Amino acid sequence: MKTAIYPGSFDPVTYGHLDIIERSSKLFDRLVIGVLLNVQKVPMFTLEERVEMIKKETAHLPNVEVKDFSGLTVDFARENGAGFMVRGLRAVTDFEYELQLSHTNRELAPDVDTVFLTTGLKYGYISSSVTKEIAYFGGDITKFVPPAVEERIKEKLADGGKKSEQN
Ligand code: ADP
Numbered sequence: 001m002k003t004a005i006y007p008g009s010f011d012p013v014t015y016g017h018l019d020i021i022e023r024s025s026k027l028f029d030r031l032v033i034g035v036l037l038n039v040q041k042v043p044m045f046t047l048e049e050r051v052e053m054i055k056k057e058t059a060h061l062p063n064v065e066v067k068d069f070s071g072l073t074v075d076f077a078r079e080n081g082a083g084f085m086v087r088g089l090r091a092v093t094d095f096e097y098e099l100q101l102s103h104t105n106r107e108l109a110p111d112v113d114t115v116f117l118t119t120g121l122k123y124g125y126i127s128s129s130v131t132k133e134i135a136y137f138g139g140d141i142t143k144f145v146p147p148a149v150e151e152r153i154k155e156k157l158a159d160g161g162k163k164s165e166q167n
Helices: 015-027 047-057 073-079 092-110 127-135 148-164
Strands: 004-008 030-036 064-069 084-089 111-119
Touching: 004 015, 004 073, 004 148, 015 030, 015 047, 015 084, 015 111, 030 047, 030 073, 047 064, 047 148, 064 073, 073 092, 073 148, 084 092, 127 148
Parallel strands: 004 030, 004 084, 030 064, 084 111
Antiparallel strands: none
């Protein structure tokens, strides 16, 4: 049984992430998506919200599980009995960072290998942060995220607006 993890912030999940999830779910017997509590980033969505959105969008994939985690990614891999960690590559800019990360992780855990999938061509320009920025300025994000996620982003922005009006 080959298990892989796919770790990330997923704040929120985009069509780019979902493409990687669909494709890697076919490569491995079991895929555990790890939603990271990243103390260095202030997220738009809570961990629970991010997990819930991914669960909804991957409900049709029986070998995919979604969990949250904090701490080292290699520990999350081991806890889940995973020998592989999937990462997506969009552009050369991703490559440098991802290469360093994979070397570091292999140093920490030689038993966990990083597997890179290049992005689907039509998703190469998509990132969670650009999606949020476009939504913030009222732009169309239908090509970036599924309808349910778009709805959640709009709700967050409306809530944020209400909060700052009160302040
Ligand atoms: P992180 O904070 O770990 O970078 P992200 O949620 O931004 O978390 O990304 C998780 C993984 O998904 C990373 O490997 C990233 O390169 C990949 N990824 C993000 N967006 C895309 C996309 N549009 N196409 C393919 N891979 C992507």
